[in-house]
Amino acid sequence: MPQRGSYKTRQREDILACLSNNTQRYLTVDGVHEALRTAGSEIGRTTVYRNLEHLVAEHELLKAISPKGEALYRLSPEQSAAQLVCLECGRAFPLDCHMVDDFTSHIKAHHGFKVDAHKTVLYGTCPDCLSQQANH
Structure with missing residues (x-):
């Protein structure tokens, strides 16, 4: 029997598909939520957040915190990878x-x-x- 919360759900599969389409950048909870809603999903923001955090705990996603304090998510690469976060624009x-x-x-x-x-x-x-900065 799978552990509570470790089973695959349609919502989790949709979130993973969304992140698979954005492998070269990090997305915020709102970014994932908006992309899913645009694709026709009725998933709630809280459900997106819970699933993202669960996927981080399972090491399927990487998480970084932007200078603004927002959590940023992307699929974990095959190998472990450190992350670079820009203090100016917040990209990771x-x-x-x-x-x-x-x-x-x-x-x-x-x-x-x-x-x-x-x-x-x-x-x-x-x-x-x-x-x-150099141009200013």
């Missing part, structure tokens, strides 16, 4: 880079601390915002 990007492995190995070897790269978020300024 996956950091699928072998240097993260080197960094986490260094932290473990020299500091005795095991970093969970899957939950690592680095904050800074994205290339688009840097370009806009």
Whole structure:
């Protein structure tokens, strides 16, 4: 018997399909909700939020927090990935880079601390915002 809440539902499948169509960007709860409503779903915002959080707990989704405090979600890539979040515009990007492995190995070897790269978020300024700043 499946654990409570771990079974597949139509709503969960719709949410996963929505995120599958947006694999290169993070979406807010409202972004997922709006996309589903536009597609004809009558799913409620609270149901979207609960399902997103459950999928994060099951490691099917990555979650980052924008500088505005909004939760951002995207499908988990095959490999664990750190995340980059822009402090200017709030966009988040996956950091699928072998240097993260080197960094986490260094932290473990020299500091005795095991970093969970899957939950690592680095904050800074994205290339688009840097370009806009240079033009002002």
